[in-house]
Amino acid sequence: MLLLRGTAxxxxxxxxxxxxxYFLETESEEIVLGLEPHDLIVASAxxxxxxxxxxxxxxxxxxxxxxxxxIVLPKNHPASPRLPIVVSAGKKTVxxxxxxxxxxxxxxxxxxxxxFSGLExxxxxxxxxxxxxxxxxxxxxANFD
Numbered sequence: 424m425l426l427l428r429g430t431a432x433x434x435x436x437x438x439x440x441x442x443x444x445y446f447l448e449t450e451s452e453e454i455v456l457g458l459e460p461h462d463l464i465v466a467s468a469x470x471x472x473x474x475x476x477x478x479x480x481x482x483x484x485x486x487x488x489x490x491x492x493x494i495v496l497p498k499n500h501p502a503s504p505r506l507p508i509v510v511s512a513g514k515k516t517v518x519x520x521x522x523x524x525x526x527x528x529x530x531x532x533x534x535x536x537x538x539f540s541g542l543e544x545x546x547x548x549x550x551x552x553x554x555x556x557x558x559x560x561x562x563x564x565a566n567f568d
Contacts, residue, residue, distance in 0.1 A: 424480060424567035425551055428471060429560045432536030435466045435479035436544055436551055437487055437567055445512055446492040456512055463546040465516045467535040468508045482508050509534050518542040
């Protein structure tokens with residue numbers, strides 16, 4: 424697992440792996456996401472403590488290993504402001520602080536803290552390509568097991 428730790432938030436990244444199919448649940452439909460092993464599952468949190476890092480690892484584990492679906496809330500859902508961690512899955516993810524957490528069905532954008540706005544992560548066969556990394560951000564590798 425790759426952790427991008429900023430001053431106000433953390434982004435955690437894992438490869439999609441061999442599972443191939445992931446499910447995205449919206450209010451009206453279930454969408455099957457066909458992911459390549461080098462595609463990414465990306466989680467974002469708006470805090471930086473140890474408990475948050477454990478939560479990020481847990482959420483990513485639930486999705487990748489336990490096969491829990493990704494859930495998209497309807498616009499203006501009352502739970503959106505209370506979501507401590509949000510997730511996207513696909514080849515590329517761009518972080519934005521201008522979207523409502525948990526309500527964006529397109530898996531190429533993810534809510535993040537202001538410092539990560541414009542951060543772009545792309546899965547490649549050789550690893551992860553990162554663009555627009557904030558200068559104060561620490562990049563850390565962590566075991567994902």
